[in-house]
Amino acid sequence: MKLPHFDYQAPASLDEAVALLVAGDGGARPLAGGQSFVPIMAFRLAEPSMLVDLRKIPGLDQIEIGDEGVRIGAMVRWRDLLDDARLASALPLLPAAIDHVAHYQIRNRGTVGGSLAHADPAAEMPTIALTCDAVIDVIGSKGKRSIPAADLFTGPLMTSLDSDEIITSVLLPAWPASRRWGFQEFSRRRGDFALAGIAVFYDEDASGVVANAHIGAISVGDTPLRLSKAEAALNGRKIDEATLAEVAAVASGEVDPNGDIHASARYRKALVGTLLSRALSAAANRKA
Amino acid sequence: MKPASHHTQNSYVGGHIERVEDYRFLRGEGQYLDDVSRPGQWQAAFLRSPVAHGRIVKIDASAALALPGVHAVVTANDIEGEIPTIPFRRPNPTIGPYAQPIIARDKVRYYGEPVAMVLADSAELAEDALGVIVLDIDTLPPVIAREAAMSDKVLLFDEVKTNVPTVFNADKGDAEAAFAAADYTIRDQFYTQRQTALPMETRGLLAEWDAKLGKLSVSGAAKLPFFNRKAMAKMMKLPEEAVDYIELDVGGGFGARGEFYPEDYLVAFGARKFGRPVKWIEDRREHLMAIGHSRECSSDVELAFSKDGVILGMRGSLYVNVGAYVRPNGMTPVRNAAQFMSGPYRVPAIHLDAYAFVSNKTPAGTYRGPGRYEGCFFIERLMDQAAAGLGIDRLEIRRRNLITHAEMPYPLATVLPSDGRAETQCDSGHHLEPFELVVKDSNWAEKAALQGKLIDGRYHGIAIGSFIEGGASGPQENVRMELHADGKVGLYAGSSAIGQGLETILSQIAADALELPMERIEVFHGSTTYLKEGWGSFGSRATVMGGSAVLDAAKKFLAAFKIHAAARLGVTIEEVTVSEGVARTADGRSVPLAEVVKDGINVDGSFKNQTPTYTYGTSFAHVAVDAGTGHVEVIDYVVADDVGRIINSMTLHGQVMGAAVQGFGSVFSEELVYSDEGQLMVGSLADYLVPLASDYPVVRCHSLESYPSPTNPLGAKGAGEGGIIPVGGVVANAVANALSSFGVKPNVLPLSPSRVWEMIEDARAKA
Structure with a gap:
């Protein structure tokens, strides 16, 4: 579990970083906190020729809140999000989810961009990005582009990023103050990888009828998932016991998780419904 | 921290003394490999x-x-x-x-x-x-599971024609007759999963x-x-x-x-x-x-009772997966599970067969409370089921069967083939004392109303169970005591420090025996360069064996001091009295210890003892089970044990609490899972889930010293392992109690969320 040999550079600009990645010809990897990737290297599951550490590049550590939404720089750390009091109203789902990210030390070092690029289906940030219809800005040798979250995650730990592309920020669209939301995650110990997790939000009319339901699921597929059937089942309904039971059953039915040493597939499938029901219940009962 | 200096002479033993080691560790001055x-x-x-x-x-x-x-x-x-x-x-x-x-x-x-x-x-x-x-x-072809191993179809060792190295028999009285005469019997099958001790270093x-x-x-x-x-x-x-x-x-040993x-x-x-x-x-x-794995044990065991809930006999079979080879103490958990399954209960007739079988898994060894944790889980599950079956209260059935002081020494089953310790007996104690303390302190009478109740979406349950812990493994320990040039006393011990606070304990005992401040005792330990022969720290032995050897050395040290002082004072040895590091004559002349440095004092002490000590106790758990996630929260946990004599209430408390929390890891989350092909599926601490500091906030410990051990001059008993022993049985019974409306039987560990949820679902499907 000792690191393999690699070269290390910490460039001061994005252009330099991209140039290093291009020069690495697929063998160089960006480093953005390293809380997942360095252990992977220690297990010798990845042996990049060079790590291009993004920590010295200015401008990637900002949290900007404006009319278009919340823009989070790629090098913003979990601790920064949890410490930003504005998010409780600007995007309350986000800190609620990030509160479940790993353990204390990891939250001090892990970054938003690193997590998105790592694309672990068991992580919180990719599912939050997908659930919120986020857009990820990247820069590479071919220039800048913006990738909708739904197009970023292509498989387990796989993204549509080119090997010379670097995530610079993610935009989470503006959040109406009246929006209802819930986040539920269950892991064996607090901070461990989720056995399953649910992020949900919806808008409602004056009579409490649900519209615009967004439901994301953590750790029950190869990628972060949107539960479109459960969303459809929820839209147009009021939150009551019958709705909760029905939507939970639909959600459980539309996921097909794997079993592993921590939990059976059957358990995970049921857990999705349980957590969705609890998340919706919390959403409906939260005082506005 | 340095020990507080306000202690008067002869009062270190029994005190709440901060560890002398921590002064070094907390400043980053520890020297690990x-x-x-x-x-x-x-x-x-x-x-x-x-x-x-x-x-x-x-x-x-x-x-x-x-x-x-x-x-x-x-x-x-x-x-x-x-x-x-x-x-x-x-x-x-x-x-x-x-x-x-x-x-x-x-x-x-x-x-x-x-x-x-x-x-x-x-x-x-x-x-x-x-x-x-x-x-x-x-x-x-890999041999992984018990059935495959014991069929001997594929042999691990071609030259021996069996995958079963040893079958231990634990016997006492006439088990067949006891079962023939029984009014009620309860039989069930259990499994404790493969784990390892996981020292941090x-x-x-x-x-x-x-x-x-x-x-x-x-x-x-x-x-x-x-x-x-x-x-x-x-x-x-x-x-x-x-x-x-x-x-x-x-940085920790825990038997591995x-x-x-x-x-x-x-x-x-x-x-x-x-x-x-x-x-x-x-x-x-x-x-x-x-490193050594441990605990993988399945069983098919049975208890016989009279209609009023008195245990008449115990019989059955235990099967321990010892892995690919028999390691130095690979048989210890196997023979222990058989000998100690009766635990704190009066079981007049016993016949158990404990099979050790080899498999293509990592070879096994000991882990804190080896065999005892497993056996305690089995018998405590049977006790609760018997209480239900006989219609007797769970407290009452235990009161009728716990060993009392009048029965000491109480012999346990004899285990053959002998590995040198075929016979053993509980040395002292009244098991009802910690039991009643826990009943009271846990507020059982009030909490009994919660049993099986659904409150805010969670089912509540409580349970109680008792245990014995073997300690003071023989045969001997040695120490050498030497007067150093600076007037301090060097204590060279055969015992080993594995993080348990050995230097503190031995310093306390030596300081009291020599009537010197603890600061004047310097402990050196564990290296073969200090002594010709020593034994070390295993089987909860260092305090009793090393500590008793310290008493012996101190006696000889003071005698040598007297000889030197008498010579310097020109009087006979009988005319000299020694106290607080000063030798005095009746007419008021004196020689302090530091003055005889040139004369030199270097004495050997030892303690021989083949009779183990048996700390005993009771624990209680209150749990709440979330039927939706299978999560079990430990809402309260109380443990009381009698250790014969408390040397340091602070380090003892740490041992008992640490062991209890380690036990929660055993019950809920730690498991070395293998694939059918024999690949270990656990490669890091992200998969081997030991309890974190914040996971189990509520553990309350009480230690007693009502019945000193007659086996050693300190009256102390080994106390490093007891805390982990009852956790499996008591927590599983609390979960069974919480889920009594479903009739689930938590007989397979660990009680992971997935397993708990599946027990409930399966029970629902059957209903």
């Missing part, structure tokens, strides 16, 4: 079998040897003659052929078995080299060979350096005096660290063969696959 390096040392890394069972066809290390900084690759072919096997600590007549060779030559028998050792300039380079060694193995060694003197020095000793020195000398064909084991600070493992020999072999210091620090992944 990784802190020690030698110029020119080579680092070792081990190539381990990637399959569970197979024949080695070829090992080609040429590409590895071609790497810069890589000096050697040691394989079985470098060992002349027979491959040495690791000696047993507790031999019995049938385990000989199952001993572990220090490297695989023809056959590999578990995933992780060492097949080659790389020596390189750094650990990184050594690991690079592992990646390019070509290892060709013809796989053989992984194993490591630094071996140095002095060719001129023909001496081998091994740093990184733990637990039992003197036995390991003997083992190493025997395997190396060296005289015992030619081997030194040096103990540094040790410090046993003799294959790597111990290979690292020393490399140092001797190449004349370079060789260092090896185990990484966590190899730790999980290579």
Whole structure:
């Protein structure tokens, strides 16, 4: 579990970083906190020729809140999000989810961009990005582009990023103050990888009828998932016991998780419904 | 912290004394193996079998040897003659052929078995080299589960025709007659999962060979350096005096660290063969696959009762998966499970067969409370089921069967074949005392109303159970006491420090016996260089055995002081009295201890004892079960034990609480899972889920000293393991109690959320 040999550079600009990645010809990897990737290297599951550490590049550590939404720089750390009091109203789902990210030390070092690029289906940030219809800005040798979250995650730990592309920020669209939301995650110990997790939000009319339901699921597929059937089942309904039971059953039915040493597939499938029901219940009962 | 100075003489023992070790540890001044390096040392890394069972066809290390900084690759072919096997600590007549060779030559028998050792300039380079060694193995059918192993269809050892090295029989009275006469019997099947002790500091060694003197020095000793020195000398064909084991600070043992493992020999072999210091620090992944595993035990057991709930007999079978080889103390958990399953209860008739079977898994050894945790889980589950079956309150059925002081010494079942300790007996105590204390302190009377109740979406349950803990393993411990030039007393102990606070405990005992402040006692321990012979720290023995040896040495030390003082004062020895480090005559003349430094005091003390101590106690759990997630929260946990005599209430409290929390790991989350092919599926602490500091906030401990042990002058009992023993049985019973409306039987551990939820779902489906 000792690191393999690699070269290390910490460039001061994005252009330099991209140039290093291009020069690495697929063998160089960006480093953005390293809380997942360095252990992977220690297990010798990845042996990049060079790590291009993004920590010295200015401008990637900002949290900007404006009319278009919340823009989070790629090098913003979990601790920064949890410490930003504005998010409780600007995007309350986000800190609620990030509160479940790993353990204390990891939250001090892990970054938003690193997590998105790592694309672990068991992580919180990719599912939050997908659930919120986020857009990820990247820069590479071919220039800048913006990738909708739904197009970023292509498989387990796989993204549509080119090997010379670097995530610079993610935009989470503006959040109406009246929006209802819930986040539920269950892991064996607090901070461990989720056995399953649910992020949900919806808008409602004056009579409490649900519209615009967004439901994301953590750790029950190869990628972060949107539960479109459960969303459809929820839209147009009021939150009551019958709705909760029905939507939970639909959600459980539309996921097909794997079993592993921590939990059976059957358990995970049921857990999705349980957590969705609890998340919706919390959403409906939260005082506005 | 330095001990508070307001203690009057003779009052350290029994006090709440902060650990003298912590002064060093909290300042980062601890010296663990990784802190020690030698110029020119080579680092070792081990190539381990990637399959569970197979024949080695070829090992080609040429590409590895071609790497810069890589000096050697040691394989079985470098060992002349027979491959040495690791000696047993507790031999019995049938385990000989199952001993572990220090490297695989023809056959590999578990995933992780060492097949080659790389020596390189750094650990990184050594690991690079592992990646390019070509290892060709013809796989053989893996033997993983009990049924496959005990069928003997595929044998692990072709030369012996069975996968069952030993069947231990535990007997007392006439079990058949007891069952024939019973009004009620309860029989069930149970399973405790494979775990490991997981000390925070992984194993490591630094071996140095002095060719001129023909001496081998091994740093990184733990637990039992003197036995390991003997083992190493025997395997190396060296005289015992030619081997030194040096103990540094040790980050936990729990029964696993410090046993003799294959790597111990290979690292020393490399140092001797190449004349370079060789260092090896185990990484966590190899730790999980290579250090001793434990606890994998299934059982089919039965209790017989009279209609009023008195236990008449116990019978059944236990099956322990000991892994691919029988390690030095690999049989201990097997024979212990059989001997100690009756635990704190009066069971007049016993017949248990405990089968040890080999499999293609990592070889097993001991883990805190070996065999006792397993046996306690089995009998406590049966006790609760019997209470329900007989319609007797769960407290009442225990009151009718707990051993009382009037019955001491109370003999347990005799276990054959003998490994030297066939017979044993509880030494002292009244088991109802901690039991009633826990009943009261847990507020059982009030909490009884919660049983099975659904409150805010969670089912509540409570349970209580009792245990015994064996301690003070024999046969002997030695210490030497020496007056140093600065007037301090050096105490050289055969006991080992494994993180348990040994220096504090021995200092307290010595300071009281010598009537000196603790600051004037300096403890040196665990290295073979201090004493001709010693034993170490295992089987909860260091306080009782080492501490009693300290008393003996102190007596001799004071006698020597008197002789020197009398000579200086020109009086007879009888005319001198000694107190608080000063020798005095009746007419007021005196000689302080520091003045006799030139005369020299250097005395040996020892304590011999083959009679174990039995700490005993009771614990209580209140849990809440979330039926939707299967999560079990421990809302309250209370444990009380009687340790004979409390030496240090603070370190004792730490032992009991730490053991209880470690037990929660056993019950809920720790499991070494294997695939059907025999691959260990757990490679890091992200998968091996030990309790975190914040996971179990509520554990309350009470320790008693009502019934001192008659076996030693301190009256103390071993107390490092008891806390973990009842956790499985008590928590499982609390979960069963919470889920009584579903009728679930939590008989298989761990109680992971997935398993708890599935028990509920299956019960719902049946209903």
